[in-house]
Amino acid sequence: MTPALPALGPILLGTVPVPDLDAATAAYIRTFGWVVQSEGRIAAGLAAAWGAPRAEGARFCIVGSEPGRIGGVRLVERPDVDLATSPQHVPGWRSLEICVQNVHEARRLLEGSPFTVLGEPASLGEGSPLWALQATGPGREMLYLTQTVLDSGFDLPLAQHPVDRMFIAVMTAPSLEAAAAWFKGAFATGLEVPPDPYILVACSSDAGLPTDRSYRITALGLAGQALVEIDDHFPEFLDARPLADDLRPGIALITWEVESLDALGHLLRDAPVRRSEQPYNGRRSAIAVGAAGELHELVERG
Numbered sequence: 001m002t003p004a005l006p007a008l009g010p011i012l013l014g015t016v017p018v019p020d021l022d023a024a025t026a027a028y029i030r031t032f033g034w035v036v037q038s039e040g041r042i043a044a045g046l047a048a049a050w051g052a053p054r055a056e057g058a059r060f061c062i063v064g065s066e067p068g069r070i071g072g073v074r075l076v077e078r079p080d081v082d083l084a085t086s087p088q089h090v091p092g093w094r095s096l097e098i099c100v101q102n103v104h105e106a107r108r109l110l111e112g113s114p115f116t117v118l119g120e121p122a123s124l125g126e127g128s129p130l131w132a133l134q135a136t137g138p139g140r141e142m143l144y145l146t147q148t149v150l151d152s153g154f155d156l157p158l159a160q161h162p163v164d165r166m167f168i169a170v171m172t173a174p175s176l177e178a179a180a181a182w183f184k185g186a187f188a189t190g191l192e193v194p195p196d197p198y199i200l201v202a203c204s205s206d207a208g209l210p211t212d213r214s215y216r217i218t219a220l221g222l223a224g225q226a227l228v229e230i231d232d233h234f235p236e237f238l239d240a241r242p243l244a245d246d247l248r249p250g251i252a253l254i255t256w257e258v259e260s261l262d263a264l265g266h267l268l269r270d271a272p273v274r275r276s277e278q279p280y281n282g283r284r285s286a287i288a289v290g291a292a293g294e295l296h297e298l299v300e301r302g
Helices: 021-032 044-049 103-110 176-186 201-207
Strands: 008-018 035-041 059-064 072-077 092-100 116-123 131-136 142-147 163-173 192-199 214-221 227-232 253-258 284-289 295-300
Touching: 008 021, 008 092, 008 163, 008 295, 021 035, 021 059, 021 072, 021 103, 044 284, 072 163, 092 103, 103 116, 103 131, 103 142, 116 201, 131 201, 142 163, 142 201, 163 176, 176 214, 176 227
Parallel strands: 008 072, 092 142, 163 227, 253 295
Antiparallel strands: 008 253, 035 059, 059 072, 092 163, 116 131, 131 142, 192 214, 214 227, 284 295
16 A cells, blocks of 8 residues: 655745835734734754755744734845845745635725735636735735635635635746646645636736736645645746845745654755744754745644
């Protein structure tokens, strides 16, 4: 009998470099009604594990919808982060998708805020019960704010706060097929959405490209009411690469929970390390690099 693949999920955090930590933290707190869950400075070992030694000692703040709630955002202060160039140019993590109770109310919260709306509330396809809007935050990170429902066909969380928690990690890949195969080869995956053309207005707009083109997208169901969406990358920027020694602008990495790291040794860049701070809380963690070069921070369930 073939042994079962390890499960991936839920999503614990998305990590975003920002030029001004205080301003970015205030933006999430005042706009979303979120709270500070943890703050401090990035330890040398953690920065090295991320492949971002320049981030050693950087201030960080984890914000979320309530203390201890998963699916928040870890903001890391990087004063030199490039906000003039769209992070959408570089293959890898594209967006943090966060569930909301009412997408129209979420749109109202963004009025006059530091967030920039790129896509107004709309259905995610003909007949879809899911509605979403798209915006960018203080680190030019892309956010999808999605109103979830029970009858979507996926196992999705229902928002417990007006703006609640991240449940989908969206990425872009030079090869959609290779990226999907990496997930399916490494982890147990559930319901799969076949690749289908979709017009990605917000992402194309942020990248400075025509907004009427379609790109293929697919999605894979994961554990903990989480999914990963994989989009075709823009052909104009297939050769774009992230910084070699610092955090990738936009969304640097996604932190996931896994049952155990022991079965994932072949995926890990370095040996697991036990860390005390949130979100690790004494558990072991390690980095895996996906097919598109995206960073996955894996934390044992413990």
